[in-house]
Structure formats: C-alpha cells, structure tokens
Amino acid sequence: MLKLPIYLDYSATTPVDPRVAEKMIPYLVEKFGNPASRSHAFGWEAEAAVEEARAEVAKLVNADPKEIIWTSGATESNNLAIKGAAHFYSSKGKHLITVKTEHKAVLDTCRELEREGFEVTYLDVMENGLVDLEAFKAALRPDTIVVSVMFVNNEIGVIQPIAEIGEICRAKGIIFHVDAAQATGKVEVDLEKLKVDLMSFSAHKTYGPKGIGALYVRRKPRVRLEAQMHGGGHERGFRSGTLPTHQIVGMGEAFRIAREEMGEENERIRTLRDRLLKGLTDIEHVYINGDLEHRIPHNLNISFAYVEGESMMMAIKDLAVSSGSACTSASLEPSYVLRALGRDDELAHSSIRFTIGRFNTEEEIDYAIRLLHEKIGKLRELSPLWEMVQEGVDLNTVQWAAH
Amino acid sequence: MAYSEKVLDHYEHPRNVGSFGKEEEGIATGMVGAPACGDVMKLQIKVGKDGVIEDAKFKTYGCGSAIASSSLVTEWVKGKTLDQALEIKNTQIAEELALPPVKIHCSILAEDAIKAAVADYKKKHGE
Amino acid sequence: MQLPVYFDHNATTPIDHAVLEAMLPWLDTRFGNPSSRHEYGRAARRAVDEARAQVAEAVGAHATEVVFTSGGSEANNLFIKGAAACLAPGVLAVSAIEHPCVLNPARQLVKRGWNLQMLPVDEEGRVDPARFARLLEQKPKLISVMLANNETGVLQDVIGLADLAASMPGGARAWFHSDAVQALGKMPLDFRALNARGVHALTLSAHKIGGPKGAGALVLDKRVEIEPLIAGGGHERGLRSGTENVAAIVGFATACALAVRRREKMATELALLRDRLEAGLREIGATVFGDRAPRLPNTIYFALPNLDGETLVTQLDRSGFAVASGAACSSANPEPSHVLQAMSVGAGLARGAVRISLGPGNTAKQVDEFLLVVKSLVSKLLSLTAIAV
Numbered sequence: 001m002l003k004l005p006i007y008l009d010y011s012a013t014t015p016v017d018p019r020v021a022e023k024m025i026p027y028l029v030e031k032f033g034n035p036a037s038r039s040h041a042f043g044w045e046a047e048a049a050v051e052e053a054r055a056e057v058a059k060l061v062n063a064d065p066k067e068i069i070w071t072s073g074a075t076e077s078n079n080l081a082i083k084g085a086a087h088f089y090s091s092k093g094k095h096l097i098t099v100k101t102e103h104k105a106v107l108d109t110c111r112e113l114e115r116e117g118f119e120v121t122y123l124d125v126m127e128n129g130l131v132d133l134e135a136f137k138a139a140l141r142p143d144t145i146v147v148s149v150m151f152v153n154n155e156i157g158v159i160q161p162i163a164e165i166g167e168i169c170r171a172k173g174i175i176f177h178v179d180a181a182q183a184t185g186k187v188e189v190d191l192e193k194l195k196v197d198l199m200s201f202s203a204h205k206t207y208g209p210k211g212i213g214a215l216y217v218r219r220k221p222r223v224r225l226e227a228q229m230h231g232g233g234h235e236r237g238f239r240s241g242t243l244p245t246h247q248i249v250g251m252g253e254a255f256r257i258a259r260e261e262m263g264e265e266n267e268r269i270r271t272l273r274d275r276l277l278k279g280l281t282d283i284e285h286v287y288i289n290g291d292l293e294h295r296i297p298h299n300l301n302i303s304f305a306y307v308e309g310e311s312m313m314m315a316i317k318d319l320a321v322s323s324g325s326a327c328t329s330a331s332l333e334p335s336y337v338l339r340a341l342g343r344d345d346e347l348a349h350s351s352i353r354f355t356i357g358r359f360n361t362e363e364e365i366d367y368a369i370r371l372l373h374e375k376i377g378k379l380r381e382l383s384p385l386w387e388m389v390q391e392g393v394d395l396n397t398v399q400w401a402a403h
Numbered sequence: 404m405a406y407s408e409k410v411l412d413h414y415e416h417p418r419n420v421g422s423f424g425k426e427e428e429g430i431a432t433g434m435v436g437a438p439a440c441g442d443v444m445k446l447q448i449k450v451g452k453d454g455v456i457e458d459a460k461f462k463t464y465g466c467g468s469a470i471a472s473s474s475l476v477t478e479w480v481k482g483k484t485l486d487q488a489l490e491i492k493n494t495q496i497a498e499e500l501a502l503p504p505v506k507i508h509c510s511i512l513a514e515d516a517i518k519a520a521v522a523d524y525k526k527k528h529g530e
Numbered sequence: 531m532q533l534p535v536y537f538d539h540n541a542t543t544p545i546d547h548a549v550l551e552a553m554l555p556w557l558d559t560r561f562g563n564p565s566s567r568h569e570y571g572r573a574a575r576r577a578v579d580e581a582r583a584q585v586a587e588a589v590g591a592h593a594t595e596v597v598f599t600s601g602g603s604e605a606n607n608l609f610i611k612g613a614a615a616c617l618a619p620g621v622l623a624v625s626a627i628e629h630p631c632v633l634n635p636a637r638q639l640v641k642r643g644w645n646l647q648m649l650p651v652d653e654e655g656r657v658d659p660a661r662f663a664r665l666l667e668q669k670p671k672l673i674s675v676m677l678a679n680n681e682t683g684v685l686q687d688v689i690g691l692a693d694l695a696a697s698m699p700g701g702a703r704a705w706f707h708s709d710a711v712q713a714l715g716k717m718p719l720d721f722r723a724l725n726a727r728g729v730h731a732l733t734l735s736a737h738k739i740g741g742p743k744g745a746g747a748l749v750l751d752k753r754v755e756i757e758p759l760i761a762g763g764g765h766e767r768g769l770r771s772g773t774e775n776v777a778a779i780v781g782f783a784t785a786c787a788l789a790v791r792r793r794e795k796m797a798t799e800l801a802l803l804r805d806r807l808e809a810g811l812r813e814i815g816a817t818v819f820g821d822r823a824p825r826l827p828n829t830i831y832f833a834l835p836n837l838d839g840e841t842l843v844t845q846l847d848r849s850g851f852a853v854a855s856g857a858a859c860s861s862a863n864p865e866p867s868h869v870l871q872a873m874s875v876g877a878g879l880a881r882g883a884v885r886i887s888l889g890p891g892n893t894a895k896q897v898d899e900f901l902l903v904v905k906s907l908v909s910k911l912l913s914l915t916a917i918a919v
Binding site: 005007009012013014015016018021024025028029030032033034036037039040041042043072073074075076078079103104105106107108109111112202204209210211212228229230231232233240241242243244245246247313317319320321322323 | 533534536538541542543544545550553554557558559561562563565566567568569570571600601602603604606607629630631634635637638735737742743744745759760761762763764771772773774775776777778840843844846847851852853854855
Binding site: 306307308309310311314334344345349381382383384387400 | 406417422436437439441442444463464465466467469515
C-alpha cells in the first residue's frame with residue numbers, strides 16, 4: 001500500500017536516516033555530557049564523539065577535520081562565511097559578487113552588507129540557470145573581496161561551474177564561498193581539487209537532523225573570518241555556543257552514509273527521476289526549468305502552462321512537493337529563481353519542484369505520474385487560458401484588465 | 404493554507420464549468436484578472452428576453468478560492484435580473500466562503516467578473 | 531562499569547525521558563520542514579507553534595515574544611548585538627560576572643563605538659545597587675544582568691536593578707536584558723512580572739533543564755527593536771533565519787513544561803542535598819563562595835585551602851564524580867574564574883575553585899559518598915603536597 005502523501009520534497013528537508021537516529025539517541029540519553037566540560041568523562045566522551053563526526057564531515061568533502069566549524073545550519077554558515085569574510089577583508093575592498101538565484105540566506109546576508117556600505121553585484125544567470133563565466137569575469141573588480149556561488153540550486157537542481165569560478169577567484173586572490181547545502185551526497189565535492197575557500201553544509205538536507213550544519217574554512221592558503229557569535233570561544237573562536245553533541249553525531253553519521261552510498265544511490269534516483277520526466281513530458285505545454293545536463297539526478301522542476309500553481313498544489317495534495325523554494329512558499333510571490341531564468345510569471349506560478357530521495361519507490365513515481373495527468377487535465381478544462389490557447393489565441397496579444 | 408469546507412466543496416465539485424456556444428442568443432462574457440497576477444476569471448451569462456439571467460458558466464485560472472468564488476457566483480446570478488446581479492458584493496462572497504484576508508481579492512475579482520459580464524451584455528444590446 | 535555520579539548540572543543535564551519521547555517522532559516520521567506547505571510541513575509548523583506557546587507559558591510570556599535560537603549563547607549574542615545595531619552607540623552596562631557569551635559580544639560593541647561599563651559586584655557576587663545607581667547617571671542604553679550566576683549560583687536582584695533603571699535621570703531609557711539560562715527551572719520565572727518592572731528580554735536554554743542541546747530562546751518585549759544575527763528566509767518574525775530545529779524545539783518546550791511543574795519540589799529536595807553537602811565541606815575547611823547571598827538551590831562553588839581545583843577535580847573524576855572547575859565553557863582556560871576575580875577572591879583561593887551543581891537524579895547517598903571521597907583525597911593530596919614542600 002502506498003502511504004499518502006508521497007514525499008517528493010527532499011530538497012526542503014529529508015527524514016533522518018534510521019541509522020543516523022540510532023547513533024544520535026545515546027548522546028541524548030546516557031552520553032549527555034557537554035563537550036566543553038574538560039574535567040570529567042562525560043565531557044571527554046562527548047568531545048570524542050564531536051571530533052569523530054568532524055572527521056566524517058571532512059572526509060565526505062576531502063578536507064582536513066581542522067577546517068570544519070560546526071554551526072546551527074547552512075543559513076548560519078552562509079551568514080558567518082559572507083559577513084565574516086567581508087568584515088575581515090574589508091580593508092582590501094568593499095565589493096562582493098553573488099548570483100540572483102542564490103538561497104535567501106546568501107541574498108539577505110548580501111543585502112545586509114549593502115546596508116553597511118558594501119557593494120554587491122547580483123549576477124544574472126543564463127536561461128538554463130547556470131552562471132555565464134564571461135559575465136562573471138566581467139563583473140570582477142579590483143576591489144572585489146568575496147564571491148559567493150551555490151554549488152547546487154535548491155529549486156532547479158542545476159550544478160554551477162564551481163571549479164572554473166574557483167580558479168578565477170584564486171588567481172585574483174578573491175575569497176570564494178560556496179553554499180553546498182544541496183550538494184552533499186549528490187555531487188562529488190573534493191576540496192583538495194576545488195579552489196574554494198569557504199563552504200557551507202547542512203545536515204538536514206542529507207538525512208541528518210535539523211539544527212546542525214558546518215562551515216569549511218580553508219587553512220592552506222589560510223582564510224580568516226570575523227566571528228559572528230561570541231562567547232566561550234568554542235570552535236577555535238569562530239563560533240561560540242555549547243555544541244549539540246547528538247546533532248553533530250547525527251551529521252557525522254549522515255555524511256558517512258552519504259560518502260559510502262552516494263554512487264549507487266544517485267544512479268537509483270536518476271532512474272526514478274528519468275521515469276518521472278518521461279511520464280510527464282507527454283503532457284502538452286510542459287516546460288523543464290533549468291539545465292537537464294548540469295543537474296543533480298534528484299531534481300525535476302516543471303512548469304505546467306495554463307494551470308495556476310496554488311490550485312495545482314491543492315489538486316495534487318497526495319504529493320508532498322513544493323512550488324518555489326521551501327523558505328518562500330508561504331508567500332504568493334512567484335519564485336525569484338524561475339524569474340531569473342526568464343520564465344514569465346504564469347510559468348513561474350505553475351511550476352512544481354519534485355525532489356526525489358533515498359526512500360522513494362518506482363510505485364510512488366508511477367502514482368505521481370497518473371495523478372498529475374488526471375489533475376492537470378481537470379484544471380486545464382477549468383482554465384480560460386487553456387481554452388483560448390486551444391482556440392489559437394496568442395495570450396501575449398490579449399489586453400488583460402488589471403486589478 | 405487552510406481552506407474552508409465551502410471552498411473545498413466548490414473546488415472539488417465546481418458548478419457550471421464551461422463556455423456557451425458562440426452562436427447562442429443573449430450571451431455576454433466578463434473576463435477579468437491577468438495571468439501575471441495569478442488569476443483570470445471568465446464569467447458568461449445567458450440573459451433571457453425578460454432581462455433575467457437564465458444560465459451562467461465560468462472558467463477560472465487561479466487558486467482554490469478564485470475557483471470557488473467564481474463557481475459560487477454562477478449559482479448566485481442565475482434567476483437574477485442584471486441590476487440584481489450587480490448588487491452582489493464581494494463581502495457576501497467572502498463571507499459565504501469564509502475566505503481568509505489574503506484571499507479577499509478573489510471575491511473582488513468575482514464581483515468584477517459579474518460587472519464585466521453585465522457591461523458586456525449592455526454594450527452588445529446598446530443600453 | 532558503573533557510570534560516574536554526575537554533579538555538573540549547570541554545564542549540561544541528562545535529557546528527561548519524557549523529553550526524548552516527545553522529540554523522537556520529529557526525527558523519524560514527522561520530519562517535515564515547517565516552511566513547506568504540504569502536510570509534512572504543516573505538521574512541523576504546528577509543532578513549532580505549540581512549542582512556542584508552551585515555552586511562553588512556562589516563563590509567563592506571550593507566544594509572540596519567544597524567538598527560538600540555537601541556544602543560550604546565540605540568544606545572548608542576538609540581544610546584545612541586535613539591540614545595539616538599532617541604536618546610536620552609547621553606554622552599555624553589563625555585570626562583571628556575566629557568562630562569556632554576554633561579555634564577549636559586549637566587548638565586540640566597543641569596536642563599534644560603544645562605551646562598555648562593567649558593573650562591579652560585592653564579595654558575595656551581587657551587583658551593588660549604589661554603584662549601579664551611579665552608573666545610571668551615564669544613561670546607559672543597554673543593560674545586561676543575569677538572574678543567576680552559572681558558577682556561584684548567586685541570584686541578582688534583577689527587579690530591584692530594573693526599578694532603578696526605570697527611573698533614570700532625565701527620563702532616559704535603557705533596554706534591560708537578563709540571562710536566565712541558569713534560573714530557568716530552578717527559581718520562579720515570570721516574564722510578565724519582570725517586564726512590568728522594566729526587564730525587556732530574557733535568555734533561555736534547553737539543555738540546562740533536561741532538554742536537548744541545540745535549542746534556546748530569546749524572550750523579547752516587542753517594543754525592543756533588534757537586528758537579526760542570522761539573515762535569510764525570514765524565520766522567527768525575521769529575527770532569526772534558518773530552518774527550525776523542530777525536534778529540539780519540541781524537546782525544549784517539553785522540558786520547560788516539566789521543569790516548571792517540578793520546580794518547587796525539586797528545589798526543596800536539592801536545597802536539602804546542597805545543605806548536607808555544604809555542611810560536610812565546611813567541616814573539612816571549605817570556603818563556599820557567595821554563601822551569604824541568596825543562591826540557586828543546586829549550586830555550591832567552593833575551594834579547599836592549599837588545594838588546586840584542577841587537581842581535585844581530576845582526582846574526583848577518577849573516583850567516579852563528575853564536577854567542574856570553573857564554568858564549562860571556559861574550562862579549557864587556565865585563567866582563574868572571572869567571576870571570582872570580580873568577587874575579589876584572592877588568586878590562591880580562586881585556583882582551588884570547584885563547582886558542584888546538583889540535579890534531580892542526585893541522592894543523599896551520593897552526597898555522603900562524595901564527602902567521604904573528598905575527605906580521603908584531601909588528606910592524600912595534602913600529604914603529597916607536604917612531602918613535595
């Protein structure tokens with residue numbers, strides 16, 4: 001029997017893998033010590049667990065454990081990386097570059113820096129959602145100090161040319177930050193090769209718990225940051241606050257599983273995604289958002305023309321999917337990511353993000369395909385726009401009564 | 404978004420969906436909203452010789468509340484004269500469907516659709 | 531192997547069984563992101579809303595006054611830096627015995643043009659009202675005085691100080707914040723009452739009251755304008771972005787509700803144990819810091835003459851007792867406690883400082899065993915010292 005609703009929103013958050021939960025629980029119960037307690041075994045035991053997890057996180061991305069700083073999540077990591085680097089290097093310059101399709105955690109942080117007197121260039125993306133390297137090079141200035149580009153986009157799943165951007169930044173001595181919240185366990189991340197200085201990670205997008213993340217801070221060449229949270233001097237002064245041992249242990253285990261299983265898992269997920277894609281592209285007037293080549297296998301973002309997004313979500317409530325990113329889906333604004341691709345508002349409104357994950361089955365995908373065929377058909381029957389298109393009216397020539 | 408029972412009922416079982424044939428007598432059409440705003444409502448009325456609305460049909464591109472609002476007004480306008488139809492206010496629609504504040508614009512759009520359909524009828528019939 | 535006896539509840543606490551039970555579903559089947567609009571998300575949103583109401587109720591606040599954070603340190607940083615960011619730089623007054631996560635953000639503000647004034651304490655570790663009143667003549671814009679100190683357990687007369695601050699010369703006004711991390715669950719806490727007397731914000735933490743690490747809150751009077759520390763997504767009314775740590779928040783709320791329900795009984799029981807322990811320590815010549823001031827019922831901060839605290843703590847660990855020398859966060863720091871320095875305790879005695887903080891799992895038997903162990907350790911260590919000399 002299928003359990004409804006079917007969860008196809010793994011980019012919003014993932015369930016904690018049962019193996020991860022099992023590993024976490026002892027650190028909530030008998031191994032409850034504060035890792036900062038240096039005077040007794042409870043503290044040492046917790047500290048050892050924290051360090052073991054740090055090594056696991058480092059291993060997934062081929063970094064040194066000393067380069068990993070714990071935070072409360074990728075949002076905090078992004079804030080710490082961008083504000084911390086901008087403040088530290090502000091005597092060298094006041095210009096930053098980021099991309100219009102970044103997560104709000106990056107965009108809002110950049111806005112905050114603008115209010116403090118920094119200048120930020122928000123790069124457009126190409127129609128496929130990727131950064132245009134030529135446009136990027138053209139945006140660089142002598143006073144550019146920080147560049148922030150996400151590894152994998154949360155809405156459309158496209159993979160940005162991180163290696164290329166890294167080379168350019170390194171050659172110019174610019175700090176390069178990458179939000180990799182959506183990348184871990186989905187694409188190979190090798191920080192020995194990539195010229196990335198700062199990288200944000202999240203546990204809860206990779207089958208770990210919410211409330212924990214990490215920031216990679218390169219040691220060679222050394223990258224400096226101004227701390228954003230001050231106190232007891234935890235995490236070598238980069239981030240104060242009691243370390244949540246159980247969550248850290250969970251993130252370590254989640255990243256260990258990701259490292260060991262991602263190869264096989266991604267192929268299985270790709271098969272499911274391609275099945276979904278094939279099942280939906282025989283519906284007329286559907287548009288894939290974002291490049292299909294440079295994309296994680298987990299993501300499919302499709303616009304169903306002439307169907308309104310919210311009523312579509314209502315119609316397919318047996319599928320737990322998202323329209324727009326999780327953080328903005330409470331508002332009725334069309335997704336700014338899709339707008340940045342040049343999608344018009346109607347198509348942005350009628351987009352669905354399917355993100356497939358570890359626990360999805362073929363049966364679930366087939367159910368989703370059937371349901372979408374039926375409901376899209378029903379809503380188009382109801383849609384005056386669909387009727388006009390069937391009659392051969394070009395909607396762009398219609399004078400709409402504004403309201 | 405929590406929808407009221409009445410919205411859900413109209414959404415699941417919309418009344419009077421469709422369009423009248425172009426050749427039919429006494430047809431007028433009101434089309435309001437814009438795709439960019441996320442809702443377009445097309446309300447058609449069929450007016451008898453006595454000036455009473457005999458039938459109504461709609462098609463709506465929009466959220467559940469927009470669909471419910473337009474479905475509801477097709478029921479309400481039937482049997483009313485044009486002037487009576489014009490008395491239908493968005494507040495009545497919002498109240499009937501228990502629309503939350505963020506969805507009030509759907510009821511306004513439905514009221515506008517009635518006005519537009521009536522205006523279209525009057526224009527066609529030289530009033 | 532028998533687990534050591536845990537006497538370090540001011541550092542962190544074991545999680546209550548009911549708290550774990552409440553949390554587990556949110557790690558397992560109910561894993562949604564509260565910002566998602568589907569049923570997984572809405573269920574998580576409801577859980578966060580309910581938790582917010584529970585935390586608010588536990589401390590006499592309104593749900594809309596509770597801003598969830600990753601813990602006490604973040605809440606203190608959020609208030610100090612966040613409130614300062616909305617004000618023109620001026621005088622900032624914090625007590626000299628605050629936790630480092632108040633002191634260090636306060637020091638950061640000096641770089642932004644703030645004039646940091648440390649409020650001195652007396653030998654018992656209490657902020658002196660006369661000195662405080664004098665400082666008010668400088669019209670501070672921000673004040674932070676903790677309700678209960680993590681090392682000594684000494685309570686501050688926060689209401690008295692807030693009353694003074696509320697009647698500042700020339701009608702000047704300060705935002706008054708109090709770190710209530712150690713107070714929560716150990717003494718009555720009523721934000722409405724505090725707020726009525728001019729306390730505008732409280733910091734809370736889950737893991738000091740039988741809740742999980744990774745959750746805390748800033749309880750904030752809505753008249754106080756603050757800038758977020760963490761931007762992006764606009765969670766927590768824009769004051770703290772980032773996906774909510776649902777399981778930990780639910781655990782925090784459950785722990786709050788339990789702590790409030792059990793507080794009176796627990797306080798009475800712990801005070802009896804504390805008194806028993808303290809009497810025994812005095813017999814062997816211990817100095818108890820802050821013992822003439824009102825204190826939390828669970829905390830004893832003491833030193834034995836001529837005995838190094840680190841050494842005693844290490845020996846106690848080997849004998850099966852987990853205690854602390856100085857605050858958990860600064861345990862790595864060999865400097866004598868800033869709290870004891872502020873209390874004008876001599877460096878020699880301060881180096882001997884050991885903190886015992888009791889919790890609901892502790893028993894009279896453990897206390898008696900502990901006293902026996904301390905006595906034998908003392909004679910052993912002192913004889914070693916004597917030989918060495």
